[in-house]
Amino acid sequence: MNVTHYSTTVLNNHLLAALPNDELALFQSKLVPVSLKLGTVIYESGDRLDYAYFPTTAIVSLLYIMENGATAEIGMVGNDGILGIALFMGGDTTNSRAVVQSAGEAFKIKAQDLKTEFGRGGTFQTMLLRYTQALMTQISQTAVCNRLHSVEQQLCRWLLLSHDRLNSDKLIMTHDLISNMLGVRREGITLAAQKIAEKGLITNTRGTIMLIDRQGLENAVCECYQVVSDEYNRLLSRGISRTFG
Amino acid sequence: MNVTHYSTTVLNNHLLAALPNDELALFQSKLVPVSLKLGTVIYESGDRLDYAYFPTTAIVSLLYIMENGATAEIGMVGNDGILGIALFMGGDTTNSRAVVQSAGEAFKIKAQDLKTEFGRGGTFQTMLLRYTQALMTQISQTAVCNRLHSVEQQLCRWLLLSHDRLNSDKLIMTHDLISNMLGVRREGITLAAQKIAEKGLITNTRGTIMLIDRQGLENAVCECYQVVSDEYNRLLSRGISRTFG
DNA sequence: CTCAATATGTGTGATAACACACTTACAAGT
């Protein structure tokens, strides 16, 4: 029998780490570690959600799939957040596919348990709503970036967002996969990656992109990255005080 | 002294109309009618929100403004919803400009009053969260549509979304205004509108677009419209039962 | 009625991204 060894704890997820100890203690036992493999589809569009996930080292992409098979990413969830916001927002189902973009670990919680904890109010509810707002900013910025910026700029943005949710400068992913995320052709990614590599910001080898010059990437990227990044920081930094009712 | 006459009631807003009578009665006195003129900026990006708005006949666009002045709409709020979700989501500020896309009426409520009512839980909270999820679907679909569909398709989508939030087949708006919403050039809208008019779906006169064949538009539009429309119906139909905790 | 402001229509070229067809290179397994 296989024994999987997990190397992360619930505190590796920023959302959980931001909770007061006593509040986290209420449901920590309901958080089950899972290992997520690259390419695994966690939810399919239209699925009723049975679990929510708090990634620690994994990154999950929210992908929209058109009728003709074309795909485009609308958002990305990593150690900064939670996958399955539809559960507490009241929809119960999702309108996008959730697919593992970078292998790693996460903690899952049963749908009903998540709803129960959310219903308590408290910091957890506040954090989940704030996270949802940050995710909305990310989705909005994706919309704007899709409209107004070049593939090269968008690739920079995507690499930075991924890097932020990763503990490593090494991104294990093919141009083909990235092209599905950005909703462009694979050749378009190859070309854009070459240009970025020529500037010395990344290196580009079969199946892997290495970030060489993070600061340089931040200089090359469109404003969309910083807007999203700032909003996550603003909404999700520790020490949230509850302001409702 | 001017006396403004208001022709709509709170029940003209679907979100308010869906509330049980006793719950609406709790804060109906705090809803103040206002008239919104075309082009008025209700919030500027970064503003702290003092009021939330429930449109009845007005339509408000959520516009993102880039550093270089380019704009793109990320979502649209009409009699289906509420403007100012950041208040109960916890952010307090917004990252987009809210501008009146179609003149009309709305009811406003003070920020703190909205937070108080949201904090009570109940149907109102449920509806606000569900509305937020529907809006996220709209924003997501905007992102996808921006990436994958032609200006002509996007214009169809936009006209239908506007029409759904209006009591009239007459849309008072210039190509220039629409081009700011869709984030394309004015000429692009002129061309797309001509093509749609040639198909007999709309007529196109100075400052006004008339919808002639709504069903034809629905046939011509990309799938994005139906996805958004269905999600609003699914999440916001009456008779919501609360499922939390 | 006339004028000025505004909205729309049109034309020419530039460019980014597309579609498709292929070659080259790498890495893992037999």
Added chain:
DNA sequence: ACTTGTAAGTGTGTTATCACACATATTGAG
């Protein structure tokens, strides 16, 4: 070491949209 599958690179056209520069049409104010 060879084979095979997969990833990445390249080349030739096509197309949608852009950028800019105008022409024309409509509206409202004086």
